[in-house]
Amino acid sequence: MIKNLKKLPLTLTKEEHIKENSNYLRGTITNDLKNKITNGFTGDNFSLIRFHGMYQQDDRDLRVERNQQKLEPRYAMMLRCRLPGGIISSKQWVKIDAFASKNTLYGTIRLTNRQTFQLHGILKKQLKNIHQILHKLGLDSLGTANDVNRNVLCTSDPMQSQIHQECYEWAKKISDYLLPQTKAYAEIWLDQKKVLSTDNEPILGKSYLPRKFKTTVVIPPHNDVDLYANDMNFIAIIENNIIVGFNVLIGGGLSITHGNKQTWPFLALELGYITIDKTLSVAKSIVTTQRDWGNRTNRKNAKTRYTIEKVGLDIFKKEVEKRANITFEPIRFYSFTTRGDTIGWKKDINNHWSLTIFIQNGRICDNNHQLLKSGLLQIANVHPGNFKLTSNQNIIISEISNENKNKIEQIAKSYKLITKISKLRENSMACVSFPTCPLAMAEAERMFSFFITKVENIMLKYNMEKEIIVLRISGCPNGCGRSLLAEIGLIGKSIDRYNLYIGGNRIGSRIPKIYKENITEKEILLHLKFLIKNWSIYRKENEDFGDFVIRKKIVKEVINPIHDFWN
Incomplete structure (x- = not known):
């Protein structure tokens, strides 16, 4: 812990004490980096490293087993890059991909709905390495948390x-x-060498x-x-x-x-x-x-x-x-x-092409269905322009010349980066949740694909498969998955249980209302089957799902959230 703490009013939160006495976010982080007994950060440093763009996490799937073995949790860091506007060059992408492949526990890159990327599973001994790589690339992670x-x-x-x-x-x-x-x-x-009396905020x-x-x-x-x-x-x-x-x-x-x-x-x-x-x-x-x-x-x-x-x-x-x-x-x-994002090819006013690739939940990895990570790396190696990360966890290959378009399209097809997906899946997303998020109450990313497939089948049954519903899943109520701006929002309540919200709108300017509380996936699907069936029968022409449930008074419209959200 930091010595010689200045006493602050007792009414302030613990976090305020930590910040006030951190010596402008230094704390004793350097001491923890030298400590080889633990893979984690101790005391106030657990909070302070977040200002530097990192969260300490552990694999919650392994917690019980490691506890029984009298081992500390498998600590590793998640690092979030600062990337205003979401633009990263192809050359930068190649270096980030290499680090993720060789120096993280999961070997993946994750795009966030904050228009940047996260690297999960970085061991403490690799932290300086990734920060220095970012610095050489003209990037950093300062102030991303x-x-x-x-x-x-x-x-x-x-x-x-x-x-x-x-x-x-x-x-x-x-x-x-x-x-x-x-x-x-x-x-x-x-x-870099410390210069005395230079800090000012x-x-x-x-x-x-x-x-x-x-x-x-x-x-x-x-x-x-x-x-x-x-x-x-x-x-x-x-x-x-x-x-x-x-x-x-x-x-x-x-x-x-x-x-x-x-x-x-x-x-x-x-x-x-x-x-x-x-x-x-x-x-x-x-x-x-x-x-x-x-x-x-x-x-x-x-x-x-x-x-x-x-x-x-x-x-x-x-x-x-x-x-x-x-x-x-x-x-x-x-x-x-x-x-949302328009998936596929588009041409801009400068006569250049862009290709928007759907990344389910932003997780960039190779699997049996598509080789996202390998394919994007191949494109980065031949594309002289930029990648644009979107707030919907997708990626845009931008500024593609007419001469380079066919080459990039062939790579995208050969690695199955261009796939046919439903409008429902295209407009839905989930937060990370288990196993790495310490705040997770229920699954989100890991259950997303299976759950969306079941909802797609409901849509197909009622001839609504070409329609859009903005559906989002969050593992807890902290808002990362932006479920409370969805037409259908699931928020984790406990293991395998969710609160179901409905009634947001397509453009994201209306908060949904709780419809059912603390229910299982099976119960959620039964409710969605009933709602989607009625939407298919009683909707007005081109009426969106969120507007339908408000018009039919299935839930009340949230006009003033301070008064309407909970009542």
Whole structure:
């Protein structure tokens, strides 16, 4: 543990004490790296490594067996790269693939719905190695976890390539601007020499933020980043094919605690419009307001949405205007009509091609059905352009020339990267959950494929197999799978039991309502059979599933989540 702790008010959470006394996120991490007795991190360092982009995990399938053998859990780290906008070059991909193959317990790469990749199963002795590889590639993992601004999302692949490039540049600027300034990351992982009295956190503060903070940059009409689930969102307003400003929305978030009515999901609210030159100033002002006003005595109520509920949106807005020295203009018109990714080939306005490949749950590995990992590596070896990771856990091979298109298509076909899938499967996803997530209450990723196949059979039985339903599975209520923005959402309650939510909408702007609580997969399928059958019979023309169950009053619409979600 860290010595000479400064005493803080007892009302603050344990996490606040850890941050305040961490010496700008250093703690005693270097000592733990030298400790060969355990493969894990001890004391406060267990929490502090998250600021550096890592979570300590263990294989929960092996916990009981190892406990019986009087062995410590099989500790290994999950590392999440910082990749604003989700763009990674082919050359970078090749190096990441090599590390995953040789130096992780699972040998896989996992794409997240935060538009980046994670490596699971890194032993402590390999941590410096992967951080230094990332550094040589121009990448890092700083600030991808814990109480900071996380990886900044942006719309992945609109047809207007010039606008996307602007969108990406703003995602990167915001990410860099809000990044922790501590030198701890460079000292610990890159072996850079410590310089005394150089640490200062002008935006995040010595105790950083009260809770995690998520940001997006979005190009309407495509809501592929699920902007309503994020703390801070910049919706691009385009004139004459350039971004002239942003509509700013704040306060979204989906995490809840089962049975705790003081927690609720919430959709981001409109603050107003700003010209593009005010973007960083407004971003800083929103973050610092949440930094100063957010709840540091109860982490379950520490996110931005709870701060807004406590003080009111108007007061929060006035404070942001004061700090940024601006006045928000009225919201400019915008609308969203689509969500998700368009799988397959597309051509952009620059006459280049892109190929979007469906990655079930983002897990990149080789199996009996397709050789995803090997195929993507082969493409990376011949493609001079970039890969774009999407917020729906898919991957876009972008900027493909006409000359290179046939070569990449042949590789994709030979490794079975291009497969026929249902619209249901294409628009559904699950979080990692077991065996590595310590918060998991029920299966998600590992049961996803079997479960979706059963739902596909129900859809086929009622001639609805060509229809879209946004279906998501989360192993716990912390929101990673974004189930509370789905038309059908499953949230793990305990082993093999879930809460079933229905009534979200296609574009991700409505929170679903609980339909059945604490039920098994068999029970869920029986309910879905009944619901899908009735949808097929009584729907209006082209009526989506989520809209149908609201119209037929199968569940009540969640209009104000603070009052409607639990009641």
